[in-house]
Amino acid sequence: MNCHMDYRAPSDLLAGKVILVTGASAGIGRAVSLEYARHGATVVLVGRSVNRLKSVYDEIEAMGAPKPAIFPLNLESATVQDFASLAATIDEAFGKLDGLLHNASQLGERVNVADYDLETWASVMQVNVMAAVSLTQALLPLLQAAPNASTVFTSSSVGRRGRAGWGAYSTSKFATEGVMQILADEHRDSTLRFNSLNPGATRTDMRRAAYPDEDPAVLRTPAEIVPTYLWLMGPESLGVTGEAFDAQPPRH
Ligand SMILES: NC(=O)c1ccc[n+]([C@@H]2O[C@H](COP(=O)([O-])OP(=O)(O)OC[C@H]3O[C@@H](n4cnc5c(N)ncnc54)[C@H](OP(=O)(O)O)[C@@H]3O)[C@@H](O)[C@H]2O)c1
Numbered sequence: 033m034n035c036h037m038d039y040r041a042p043s044d045l046l047a048g049k050v051i052l053v054t055g056a057s058a059g060i061g062r063a064v065s066l067e068y069a070r071h072g073a074t075v076v077l078v079g080r081s082v083n084r085l086k087s088v089y090d091e092i093e094a095m096g097a098p099k100p101a102i103f104p105l106n107l108e109s110a111t112v113q114d115f116a117s118l119a120a121t122i123d124e125a126f127g128k129l130d131g132l133l134h135n136a137s138q139l140g141e142r143v144n145v146a147d148y149d150l151e152t153w154a155s156v157m158q159v160n161v162m163a164a165v166s167l168t169q170a171l172l173p174l175l176q177a178a179p180n181a182s183t184v185f186t187s188s189s190v191g192r193r194g195r196a197g198w199g200a201y202s203t204s205k206f207a208t209e210g211v212m213q214i215l216a217d218e219h220r221d222s223t224l225r226f227n228s229l230n231p232g233a234t235r236t237d238m239r240r241a242a243y244p245d246e247d248p249a250v251l252r253t254p255a256e257i258v259p260t261y262l263w264l265m266g267p268e269s270l271g272v273t274g275e276a277f278d279a280q281p282p283r284h
């Protein structure tokens with residue numbers, strides 16, 4: 033298994049780096065954004081809820097890390113122009129982007145395909161796949177302007193093996209793995225790297241929605257699974273591209 037849960041990052045691992053995280057307002061994206069900042073990165077926080085983004089911003093500022101940036105965006109309704117405007121803002125402020133973590137996702141319904149509402153299916157695909165493709169397109173020039181940028185797509189165990197009742201979410205994660213592999217192949221001769229990362233069962237709102245009867249205390253917290261997120265943005269992963277990673281060993 034491709035996992036770096038025991039990785040201990042030096043405190044200056046990401047000094048001077050600019051990293052964009054989608055879904056930075058809650059759950060895993062929030063914890064990873066805080067750790068990227070703690071390790072020296074300037075983090076561009078993208079999410080829907082301005083209040084929740086502001087609370088991440090305040091926490092980063094309070095720890096004395098580089099001043100982050102907030103860019104509120106609903107990935108379900110965002111247009112190509114919205115992504116271009118995000119890219120222009122980053123270009124103006126930093127002139128490059130060293131890291132891109134596609135983390136925001138929608139769970140959709142937990143029902144069999146036969147009963148799945150197709151509008152919900154389409155919006156899950158929009159947020160989880162199309163928005164990530166469109167955002168990557170808009171940000172590619174800035175990633176290319178960085179010395180060796182890393183893009184990480186968030187996957188899931190149901191993006192690697194289909195499972196009953198996971199409909200659009202599972203389909204979107206298979207597509208995510210595909211987009212990651214295609215980009216890695218298209219940029220094999222460059223310094224850009226593209227990989228996928230499955231967080232595994234983690235104590236967040238999404239996990240609670242997917243497994244309402246589960247005791248959250250048995251799950252790892254977002255803060256505990258951060259090491260592989262750091263490893264994939266740091267110099268140890270230079271040259272690694274097109275690979276699927278896990279942030280924690282599978283639970284038995
Ligand atoms: N938790 C797990 O056990 C688990 C397991 C496997 C994979 N994953 C994956 O890990 C990633 C993070 O999951 P999580 O558990 O941390 O989820 P979460 O707690 O539900 O957080 C999801 C984040 O995505 C953002 N988001 C959702 N819809 C959005 C939209 N339309 N536009 C912009 N932002 C949007 C949310 O922003 P707002 O709050 O601002 O709306 C929030 O910051 C996801 O890709 C998920 O599929 C999680």
